[in-house]
Amino acid sequence: MPKLIDHDARRDLIVDVTWQLILRGGIEHATMREIAREAGFANGALKHYFASKDAIVEQAFHRAMSMIEAMAEYAKDLRGVAGLRALSAAALPLDEERVTAGRVLMAFWELALANEGLREEYVRHLSSWRSTILDHLEEGREDGEVVTATPDDEIVDELILLTAGANVMTLVGREYTTIEIVDRHLDRFLGRLARP
Amino acid sequence: MPKLIDHDARRDLIVDVTWQLILRGGIEHATMREIAREAGFANGALKHYFASKDAIVEQAFHRAMSMIEAMAEYAKDLRGVAGLRALSAAALPLDEERVTAGRVLMAFWELALANEGLREEYVRHLSSWRSTILDHLEEGREDGEVVTATPDDEIVDELILLTAGANVMTLVGREYTTIEIVDRHLDRFLGRLARP
Numbered sequence: 001m002p003k004l005i006d007h008d009a010r011r012d013l014i015v016d017v018t019w020q021l022i023l024r025g026g027i028e029h030a031t032m033r034e035i036a037r038e039a040g041f042a043n044g045a046l047k048h049y050f051a052s053k054d055a056i057v058e059q060a061f062h063r064a065m066s067m068i069e070a071m072a073e074y075a076k077d078l079r080g081v082a083g084l085r086a087l088s089a090a091a092l093p094l095d096e097e098r099v100t101a102g103r104v105l106m107a108f109w110e111l112a113l114a115n116e117g118l119r120e121e122y123v124r125h126l127s128s129w130r131s132t133i134l135d136h137l138e139e140g141r142e143d144g145e146v147v148t149a150t151p152d153d154e155i156v157d158e159l160i161l162l163t164a165g166a167n168v169m170t171l172v173g174r175e176y177t178t179i180e181i182v183d184r185h186l187d188r189f190l191g192r193l194a195r196p
Numbered sequence: 197m198p199k200l201i202d203h204d205a206r207r208d209l210i211v212d213v214t215w216q217l218i219l220r221g222g223i224e225h226a227t228m229r230e231i232a233r234e235a236g237f238a239n240g241a242l243k244h245y246f247a248s249k250d251a252i253v254e255q256a257f258h259r260a261m262s263m264i265e266a267m268a269e270y271a272k273d274l275r276g277v278a279g280l281r282a283l284s285a286a287a288l289p290l291d292e293e294r295v296t297a298g299r300v301l302m303a304f305w306e307l308a309l310a311n312e313g314l315r316e317e318y319v320r321h322l323s324s325w326r327s328t329i330l331d332h333l334e335e336g337r338e339d340g341e342v343v344t345a346t347p348d349d350e351i352v353d354e355l356i357l358l359t360a361g362a363n364v365m366t367l368v369g370r371e372y373t374t375i376e377i378v379d380r381h382l383d384r385f386l387g388r389l390a391r392p
Contacts, residue, residue, distance in 0.1 A: 024310075025310045026306055026307065026309050026310035027223065027224065027306055028223065028224060028306075028307075028310065029310060103309065106305065106306060106309070107306065109302065109364065109367075109368050110222055110223055110224075110302060110303065110306045111222065111224070112368055113222050113299065113302070113367055113368065114220075114221045114222035114224065114225060119368060122368055122369070123368075123369060123371055126369050126372065127371075130372065150384065154377065154380060154381070154384075157365075157372060157373055157377055157381070158381055158384075160361070160365060160369065160372070160373070161357070161358055161361030161362055161365055161373065161381065162357055162358070162361060163361070164360070164361040164364045164365055165356070165357030165358060165359070165360040165361030165362075165364070166357055166361075168305060168360045168361070168364060169353075169356060169357055169360055171305075171309055172305050172308055172309065172315060172318055172319075173318070173319060173322050173356065175319055175323075176322065176326065176353060176356070177353055177356070177357065181350065181353055184350060185350075185353070185354055185357065188346065188350075188354075192388075
């Protein structure tokens with residue numbers, strides 16, 4: 001009987017190992033050689049599953065995004081500002097798991113700036129995220145919760161900058177930007193929506 | 197007569213080349229081998245000037261910070277919110293040169309997360325930047341320009357997240373986060389300080 005190989009499990013294992021290598025030593029530490037070694041693969045065998053390191057990191061990025069989307073899932077049943085809060089909280093580094101996802105996101109950004117295909121992938125994700133935020137803002141305007149004079153597309157951009165900045169600073173400037181402070185930034189951001 | 201070698205000029209050249217390699221292909225593209233090749237050095241000769249790639253990127257980070265500090269120089273003669281505006285504008289990606297400095301900063305962050313010495317270096321810079329912002333806020337409070345109920349240290353943190361987020365998003369999400377929009381974010385941020 002031929003040996004059964006679970007190829008999906010192997011791909012998952014490769015992504016696991018890469019995720020851990022990024023957390024430990026950043027994008028430079030996650031070389032194809034190192035990934036293969038940690039996963040217990042022969043060097044060439046990795047190529048059977050992923051064409052390149054960029055393809056593996058892309059998969060790690062998808063996993064980070066899936067974590068965020070799973071957390072944001074219940075935002076779908078919430079309208080306006082409540083929905084916006086749930087959605088934003090999912091993407092903000094408000095616990096260690098999300099700080100970790102932010103680390104992988106930073107590594108992905110670094111690669112995406114050298115690989116236009118990866119960057120386009122990110123922009124597609126960003127675009128869908130932005131339109132979901134916009135939907136919640138429109139609901140908020142309908143319900144009279146959102147009354148600020150700031151145009152909706154600039155509110156979206158502000159929230160995106162807050163989220164990106166928080167993901168970076170809870171890592172590189174963690175002495176100052178703590179999870180508690182990020183939580184208060186979100187509160188104040190949402191509070192401003194209710195002011196004319 | 198022995199050949200005169202301008203060692204400072206050579207160190208500058210190495211940093212120039214590394215800066216350009218980061219802009220072209222990110223931190224992974226800037227290997228010791230590639231830096232030596234582009235600078236016209238023998239592979240081993242680079243080590244005479246810098247012990248490691250991290251040391252070179254640290255120097256590129258210092259250059260980016262010097263650009264920002266030179267731009268922020270005239271903030272020193274300005275009080276309160278005017279000083280804060282000049283200081284913030286220097287660190288925000290408000291023209292192509294500053295977008296470029298942001299790219300080098302992102303590469304430095306990536307390395308700093310794998311090299312605690314580099315991260316401490318960044319935190320020292322951050323700490324001095326934060327205290328200058330705080331000084332301007334205190335002047336603004338004295339002069340009655342800053343009346344918001346938000347505590348000063350959280351205002352500082354908000355500005356840092358805005359700045360970090362803008363540096364990232366004008367690069368990875370440039371379809372949305374344009375220089376003009378970043379300029380409006382700064383305006384609104386400063387405008388909020390004047391509201392109770």
